[in-house]
Amino acid sequence: MTTLIVANDSSSTEDAENIKKACKGLGTDETVLISILAHRNVAQRKLVRLAYEDIFQENLIQQLRSELSGSFERAICNWTMDPAERDAAFINEALKKETLDYKVIIEIACSRTSEEFHAVKLSYQLLYKHCLEEDVASKTIGNIRRLLVAVVSTYRYDGDEFDESLAHLEADILHQVIEKKAFNDDEIIRILCTRSKKQLCATFSTFRNMYGTAITKGLLADSINEYMTALRTTIRCIKNPRRYLAKVLCHALNDLVAEEHALNRVIISRAEEDLKEISELYFRRNGITLDNSVAKKTSGNYKTFLLALLGNK
Amino acid sequence: MTTLIVANDSSSTEDAENIKKACKGLGTDETVLISILAHRNVAQRKLVRLAYEDIFQENLIQQLRSELSGSFERAICNWTMDPAERDAAFINEALKKETLDYKVIIEIACSRTSEEFHAVKLSYQLLYKHCLEEDVASKTIGNIRRLLVAVVSTYRYDGDEFDESLAHLEADILHQVIEKKAFNDDEIIRILCTRSKKQLCATFSTFRNMYGTAITKGLLADSINEYMTALRTTIRCIKNPRRYLAKVLCHALNDLVAEEHALNRVIISRAEEDLKEISELYFRRNGITLDNSVAKKTSGNYKTFLLALLGNK
CATH class of the missing domain: 1.10.220.10 (Annexin)
Known part of the structure; x- marks a missing residue:
């Protein structure tokens, strides 16, 4: 579920004009920008972009880039994009x-x-x-x-069907690969990258039932090995993307210098999708709400904007 | 260019009704089926399918399958499909x-x-x-x-731009792979399967200019090697799909037992696209027109139907 609070009665022409007004003169009224853009859904934001282009013959995102700076600029521009x-x-x-x-x-x-x-x-x-x-x-x-x-x-099949016997067969293939430590075997990439997500989830859970351990456990390398990490990331993202994204947010909020873009990326790309569920998983993992963590670790307009996307008025 | 002669004033309802009539009773009037379906373009055929479903609550292609048999059935059903x-x-x-x-x-x-x-x-x-x-x-x-x-x-880039220096660089990589006979090198598949067709054509022609020979010549194996043949097929299909398809037609017409489906496949899938150009290349290659070859090697309704698709009234 989305965390966004959307204004249902907005007018794209008025929005475009109010954004232009907020950008006029020396300073920029960021509060106005946030009060408009953080409360428009993807279709409304598109209409605002079109109205802005139409009325002022200017690209809204370029205008925002020229007015703003830092994390806030990046976040609000990303948010306004398609x-x-x-x-x-x-x-x-x-x-x-x-x-x-x-x-x-x-x-x-x-x-x-x-x-x-x-x-x-x-x-x-x-x-x-x-x-x-x-x-x-x-x-x-x-x-x-x-x-x-x-x-x-791969353009994966997105259907809900899965084949139980195939899940067994491929859990077994993956187990053999792991047993032999043959991680560069073609089979592991074939299975992970061509099967549907539903089929893979069935395979991963069959793996756990058959061998008593999560498949990712078998893919831990002794030292940092990018390929093995990438395999684990792929499995985690397919198995439970929300849990994975909650973990990304957690890492980002623990180290905003190294991972600042990740905070922006996940909040902005999931706000209209499943940020509510991600946020719940974040709370379960960390014992602190995502809103509180964001409020603690960010500041200024960036903070106001992210909190607005998280559903704070 | 298409070889099809299309009736511009057709009515999908009338077409559906006339097809139904042609299918009624013990025999089937194949001449009527050909006179209608071989002269409808892709959009018209879709409308006929919809009208047929609508009027008779029957699937047109299933109806054709149940009425007809052999090569003609296969051809006219394939032609009627999306x-x-x-x-x-x-x-x-x-x-x-x-x-x-x-x-x-x-x-x-x-x-x-x-x-x-x-x-x-x-x-x-x-x-x-x-x-x-x-x-x-x-x-x-x-x-x-x-x-x-x-x-x-891969969803290849279909644009017209290509990068001359990249063509040089990758022609050189391909040459090295061939020199070393390292045909299972990842690079050859990466280049052939991710670059745009325009870029690859530039690379192939750079290869010829730099090394005085066509790249496919370097990929000839001593014995039948499926992978090497598949590499050459990929290159030929990308370099000049029409010439490749003319060759497929030529092989099919030389051995209709083994390659009958290929004749059907190429004529039917290209009739509305570029069968005219393919047909010219066929003539240049064989000194006999495609129409004449088809007329010689096929018979009955199948022959009449293919010749109609080839632009013969």
Whole structure:
């Protein structure tokens, strides 16, 4: 469920005009920006972007970028973007980092529906004139390339059916791979990256029933091994994306310097989806509400904005 | 260009009623079926299917299947299907064969646009409750699996831009792979299966300019090697799909027993697309027109139907 408090009677023309007014002159009235944008859903924000372009012949997001700065700028601009474009931009940023941020790529590829992720890939092509697969492939090597390319390529089946006997068969294959420590075996990537999420959840739970341990436990490496971490991230994201995202928020709030973008990314991309459930899982994990953690660890307009997205008036 | 002669003033209701009449009684009037269906474009055929369902509460394709038999049945049913569903069915059939028909999969994946092929994948999921990627992956192993899964997975960039320096760089990588006979190197699959077709054509022509030979020449194996053949098929389909399809027609017409489905598949799937150009290439290659070859090698209603699709009244 969404945490957003949406104004149902908004007018996109009025919104655009009020945003323009808030941006006029030397200072910017951030409170007005928050009071409008943090309470518009995805369809309303699109209409505001269109109205802004129409009335002022200016791109709303560019206007916001030129007026604002820091974490608040990043957050409100991301929020105002089309969701598929925003995810495409997150992935592009992850690919451009000196050390490629593979976790962001897995998070987005595995926590969106197939249709949503396909829209991300279309947006990626429009924005960067490349396909996502080629950029992921050309920036990676070895096992991590095989895993990441497969994760972003497949258009997974999104149906609810799953095959119990296939779950047994493939839990067994995965167990053999783990027993033999043959982690670069093609089978592990084939299973994780082509089967539907429902089928994989059945396979993971069969694995636990058959072998008495979670599959991720068998994929712990002695030292830091990116590929093994990426395998575990993929499994966690597929098994329980909300729990995974609650953990991402927890890490981000514990180390805002290293993980500041993650806080922004998860809150903004899930606010209209399932941030309520993620927030509950966060509370269960940490014994403090997500709202309280955000309030403690952020400040200023950034704090006000995130708390508004979290459902605080 | 299409070879189809389309009736612009057709009525889907009348078409449906006339088809029903042609199917009534003991015999079936195949001439009527051909005179209608072979002269309707994809949108008109869809309307006829809908009208038929609406008026008679029957599925038109099932009705045709129950009335007809042999090559003609197969051809007219395939023709009446939605193109994406038809391609999905071709691929499913290729996957179900005792020896998997990987060439059909490559042909469809590489000769359709990214958008068209995505529609095929959606149809595949609706029809078979699996994603195409998982079925390809679970029915193959080793190098051929890596190639085929990559070929069907990527949503290639379809834009016209290409990067000259990248073409040089990747022609060089491909040359090194070939020199070292390291054909199972990840790079060859990465390049062939993630780059856009325009980029790959630039790479192939750079390869020819730099090394004085076509890249496919370097991929000839001493004995029959499915993976090497699949690599060459992929390259040919990307480089010049029409020439490739002209060759498929040529093989099919030379051995209708082994390759009968290929004749049906190529004529039916390209009649409304580029069968004119394919037909010209066929003539240049064989010194006999495609129409004449088809007329010589087929007979009965099947012959009449294929010739009608080829633009013969």
